[in-house]
Amino acid sequence: MPLLHRLVRADHPAIPFTLDGAPCEGRAGDTVLTAILTHSERLRLSEFSASPRAGFCQMGACQDCWVVLESGERLRACSTALTVGMHIVTRRARAV
């Protein structure tokens, strides 16, 4: 079940991305956090207990919403705009 429910922008241009390998569509104007949580119920698993997390403050303070791209790049989902072709991983990040 998605965590977030869109009230506006439902007809804005689609932005394709992948979430754990599955093709997904966000909308123009989405943050990465919004794009993920309108499809999914979590952003990541915590480092110590692997408990699900989905952000908290949405204003770049709590650092609870860091996600990883397949390239290994890390980004803060609440303060990063979704761009075409992001390959986002929400499964537990492993040290490379």
Added chain:
Amino acid sequence: MKGQPLIVGAGPAGIRAAQALVAAGLRPLVVDEAPACGGQIYRQRLIPDGRSSRDLYGSEASKAEALHRDFAALDGRLDYWPQALLWNLRDGRADIMVEGTSRQVAYDGLVLATGATDRTLPVPGWTLPGVFTLGGAQIALKSQGCAIGSRIVFLGSGPLLYLVAWQYMKAGAKVAAVLDTAPFSAKFNLLRGLPLFPGIVLRGMRMTAELKLGGVALHYGVGDVRIEGASTVAAIAWRQDGLEHRLACDGIGYGLALRSETQAADLAGCRFAFNTRDRAALPERDAAGRTSVPGVYITGDGAGIAGADAAERAGERAALALLQDRGLPHDAARAATLEAELARIGRFRAVLEAAFPFPAHWMKDIADTTTLCRCEEVNAGEVRAAIANFGVHELNRLKAVSRVGMGRCQGRVCGAAAAELLAHETNRGIEAVGRLRSQAPLKPVPLTLALTAQQEAAE
């Protein structure tokens, strides 16, 4: 030759500070983490979405429009770096990450308008997906046009509690209940605010009435809160008047008023003093916003919680102080007017504090199994054990032995709770336990960033 003043933050305080400096012929550099100006309260969408300013900002629409418009009008007369993170201050220089590169800026005059975030205390289940701060819930709605659930509960204390619940209801989301941690009797304090700001008090009363009319259950004196769910929020349970309550929900907005973002002031070397009203150590400042460090000014909610209207005035006031301290012409009458208005807002702030008290007492009863530090996943029992085993009396020592506040957020989220728990466990006042020292980088930056900075320095 005088150098360029640096303004950190482009919310209401930073915008008004910039405007006053530009009007005096200076060319400030404004750095802000967001892609567009406005701060959190007047945050702008990434792109238009068919909603009007009135839809987004309600009764404050004209203020939001004026700030956005006035800042845009400064274009060409200041330097503005959006999406820029100030991550260090040392020796009169600021390290700023912008577009993946670290740039070092030598400033002459520093105006800190760093704002605030939600203050929270840990409750069981608060890390579950579906729990957001009140500010976070508001950003989801205002900036992203999303509701945080299909059956939402708003929990906490402070004017934002009712405002966000009301905004969600108006936007067509299903608000199941508002759970106020203060007793209903606390709200009678608002009557004392009527002579000061009747419009604000009456607007709050109207919102509360409309929530009731809209079928939203309002509960007061809520305590012993537990958020339930396996992988996401499923329900919230609480005690009220000695009785157990439980309500199914799939989204929770939670906050206990606000806390100041003071890390940059700390790195700038500002002296701090404990503030009883905010229950936090805040940078010392005079009525104009001068800190203990010459040339460093602090303004807006980052200097102490006072709200957006105060932030606009405080930003302008601090800019006038900077002009005066540089020996430039400044409008002393205007400065006096601003200080009088700020004093009036300050008196109203005391009323709000009485009407929306902070439930500090929650921390003495917090269960050992409740996660206190979300980043490092340290629970209250581990913190209690660390305090007892190591004879800890000071917050930074507690951080060293327990990892509380050591994670990525640097204690922004758990710092207030850690201080309250340490005070309780050691039988002292909250003012006696110290404050978490801030460290650079103020927020996480890529390791590659430091390399870039060194290369630039070597060239």
